[in-house]
Amino acid sequence: MKRLIELKVNGELHDVVVEPRRTLLEVLREQLGLTGTKEGCDAGDCGACTVLLDGKPVPSCLVLAIDAQGKDILTIEGVANGPELHPIQKAFVDYGAMQCGFCSPGMIITAKALLERNPNPSESEVRKAISGNLCRCTGYVKIIDAIMAVAAQGRRER
């Protein structure tokens, strides 16, 4: 039986009517029109669907929408500050960390959570953090470079 639930996405409250079996990924894309979060494997293994739930990166294809109530959900659409790109997004552009771009929303979300938790990661820590986000295009090198560059920039600013 469908339920009326309230989801807080990128700071905004949304009322949606959902069956219990709908995943957060489905609701974000199909009911809220937030198609920045991608469906890759739909089994939690590729990371394309990564969103932040109360600041923690999770595969949204494995979260039931009704379980996401009362939590702060951040999608890729909420990362930029209006027209101004987030430093991670800017670094992804500057360092050539995107080719087809399909993994990028998930990568950027995971990277954002990493740098908030650990502003000064080693390369090995970056690799571990993104080990649940698969990229078929870039070979990961530029992605890691971009994330390390943002960390370095943060150090210079501090």
Add this chain to the structure above:
Amino acid sequence: MRVSNFEYLEPRTVQQACSLLAEHKGKAKVIAGGTDLLVMMKQRVCTPEYLVNIKRIRKLDFIDYGEKKGLRIGPLTTLSVLAEHPLVKESFKALSQAAASVASPNIRNLATIGGNLCLDSKCWYYNQSSLFRKGRAACFKRGGDRCYVVKGGKFCYALVAADTVAALVALGAEARIVSATGERTVPVAEFFTGQGDTLNVIGPEEMVTEIHVPTPVPRTFSAFLKESFRGSIEFGITNVAVAVTLDTGDSVCKDAKIALTAVTSGVVNAQKTAAMLKGKKIDAELATEVAKTAVSETRPVSSIWTSVYHRRAVIAALVKRATLQAVAEASR
């Protein structure tokens, strides 16, 4: 892939959860993190009519330690929290390492220790979409009459693949299991039936409410190693956990436990192998000898990913390495 249809029940207490499980016996499944269950439901490998969500039950998410009572872990504790907990990292290292090796970092933010303990057995034939499985007659685990892992096999050889189970057995852990009619405590070493389809001793109307790891004897050190083809996401082809207790003066081994998962349909509690370490000072030579016995005590099966021969070599390598790693902790 849509998740199969179900009715979502949200009890607020363990009692309510158990009475719901009893009421819908056989048709209801507990859901915690859902990182394994939802995938199986998308594949139509299992299609419970009711999901009993235990995440709204308070006080199932905790890590408590006391000198006498030992380490008590709530089943809803996520693997990422467990892996990073300073006390677990310090004194129950194998458990921290095992929790840190499950799946991927983002899955570990949802996946729970209770879920990993109760993880369904894994098989390349069984854990596939319904379209894939339609191509063949049903196997034992699907209520059929054959096993595709062991041709001509008389029962189900699906593997107990959970990483944390190996560490829990090596550390002597036990699980508290509760139902509407009572509760019982089962050592994790006795939690599995040894057959892939019956899997474990938890009944359909029961749930795990606590995992208890006894206070380790002083100078106990442990290590966990997992071998898989890729560095992340996958189940291991072999998981090994070793715990050794060393004498204060001369580092002679007083006690040892060795456990393996992902190699059989149960957890291997390699007692014969572990006994070989007792009363001796552990060095590379002894570890190599002991590793050979571990292989013969394990009796691994083939899988699509690794032949028996390869698996035996991996078991020997990991048992040796994990033993030496645990001993090396002593000098840290």
